[in-house]
Amino acid sequence: MIDVVFCLQGTPLYMSPELIAGQPYTYASDVWALGCIAYELASGGVRAFESDSLPQLMCKVMTGDYPPVPSHFSRQFERIVAAMLDPDPHERPTAGALLRHPFVRTHCEAWLAESSSSSPRDTTRGHDGDPAETRTESNKSNEPNNKPAARSSSVSPRNHQLVLPPLDPVAIEDAAARASRSIAAVARKVRVSEASSRTVRKKTNGPGAAAPPHLPLRRPPSRVNIERERLRAVEARYAARQRHARESRAAVREHDPARIERRRRAEEAAATRLAEQDARRVASAEEALLRHRGLVYAREGEGEEGAEEGADTAVQDGTVDGDTRERVGSVAFTSRPLLDRTDPGVCPADPAEDVGEECELEVPSVEATAELMEALMAEARDDYKESKEEEEDVEVEEEKEEEKEEEEPGESVSALERELELCFADVDERIRVLHRLWHASGGNRRRGIGTAPSGASRDASGDVPVASASVEWPLPPLPPVESSSSGFGGDMQERERDVQLERHVRAKLRSFIRASVELEQSISDSRPASAVGNSRGDRSSVSFSGWATAGAVGLLRTDRGAEGTSGSFDSDLDGYVESCLVSSDDEVGDE
């Protein structure tokens, strides 16, 4: 500990990471300090680890975070410095190991050759032993010094060769010449700077005499070219290194969890946006369908029967009696949340005008309607298919009871359902199926069975809250309550009927979906009672949300206002749905 404290007093700039960590000083710590010196020499005085505050400095040292060596240094030099500044003391090579590195060795041999044959210009040399001898001795004694860990350093793979290959003498000489030239250049530079800093300088003669012998070596022009070539190569290497560092940084960023999370969120947002767009498109298509139907009926009212109405006429003539018409007028759906969009205030007073407007604005196409219905029914069908077997059992029983009770004509409801499922492609076909289904289920005769979803559905006035009108949902022009007196009565009735048929089918499908959902729930919960409760809670809010149609409500209200029917078709429908649910729940519960 005294060690560390002492070093903190002295020079923390050259403290190795293990010293900061409180470990004792080792040979590797000296190597670290030497690495710092080498870096400082290379950078011309910039320290490898320098900071204003001690903690910051320690952090830099611990992480080995030092700026790169100047670009004109070779990669080998850079690697040697990096090896000496390895944060792990066991990975740091020893001085002996570094001396066996080929690159260092070339320079080492060069210096030894020069120093052994040097002129006695250096006054401090000569009284010590022969450098080469010292070196061999140090290499010998170095063997036990090398820890195994140090051998596995980044430089050590080249150190395995204990018998060193003979180095190229030309290279050594070249290195020696270059080194002496470089040092002479440094000496000159230092002398110049010194001379500029000190006006009076006594000893300029001594070093000045030593410099001239090296000056001619710098003269040859080829030397300049070689230098330029080398510089260019070094620049290229540096650029490549920088690029590589950039790429690795980018790779690291790519794997940044925060970044991934952000991207994922953006994708989710995009998906949500798309889903919203889809929903809006479906909604608008639905509207278009309703408008289209209104248009069709409006045309019909003028006396001509459109080609599209061919299927409807079959239904119109007699199959739907007056009795039925009396019952259509429920406002049961008005209590449903999505129908709150219906704003009576927006409804124009004159339906004829609005229908006309709609004609001008939008020309409804058969394809659009078909597409719409496809979209509407697709999920219902899917759900239906999933729970087909259970549902069918329930439904068939239900329908059979009804048939016995009412002796209605024709087809069983389950068969109709299948037909419905198969024939959705064609709008006309679909409408026909709707009619038949409506008749087969005999909704109007199921009065008194089951209950309406809630008391609110019995909203006597049929007023829909204005406040809840949705702005972003452009409402179709709804024929208001007074429309029956405007000369469209018969058409309106037909229209109502169609709308109600459609609604009926929707309710049917809803019941399927709901039943299947409840089945799943009750199976998963194995608690039928709570499952029913859940389903009922959900029903008013969730599962119906996509199904209600604003236009239908408007038509219904119209109808009720015109005919003053007291019975509730919708309550019957709901009762039917309810009974389906209850029965299915019961079955599940019995199981």
Add this chain to the structure above:
Amino acid sequence: MTSASHLIFGRRIGEGTQGEVRLARHATTGKRYVVKILDLDQDSDDVNDTSLMPSSNVRVSDAKRQASSLTDEEATAVETEADCLRMLSHPNVVRCHGSFRLDPTDDDALSRRHPRLCIVMSHCEGGDLATLLARTKGQPLPEDAVMRWLVQLLLALDHVHSKHTLHRDLKPANVFLSKNLRCVKIGDFGIAKTLERRDDLAVTRVVSLLNSHSYRQFD
């Protein structure tokens, strides 16, 4: 080189925490040496020496200064260490030529009343590396020159390590240059430590000597 009688003390070229560094000339051969002179007793009369410190990186409080004077026991340790450093004979290590005690009556040039310890070392005319780097600040040195110096430092460090000694205070200020800048030497083994065995790396009490010296070029 074991007594002050051989040396003629010259001007002071540096000041450390526990003493000063003076230039000296051998009386007979005329060779120049650098002598570290360490105070062996506590003495407070050098408080005003703080202003004389030539190096900016030597900032020691008075308390530290007083506490860091050497006792006799420590002086003995220093002497043994100096002897130890004499074993380090390498062209790239500042050679320690000897050490001796300087009694107050020995020399008038060092007019102190208390005994002092002198360590005689080789003198490097080129100054230290920190000074050189300060002069060439901002300009990266050529790779060949750097490699030459680095090779010498590696050789020196290898030698020092082979003698089971840790330098423990390597820094540019402790690397000295010959006059023509060709040769570098590691110096200032003030806190160097010789290990008993090769694997003895335990932390022991540091006999701290002039750790933050700044050598200046003579003349």
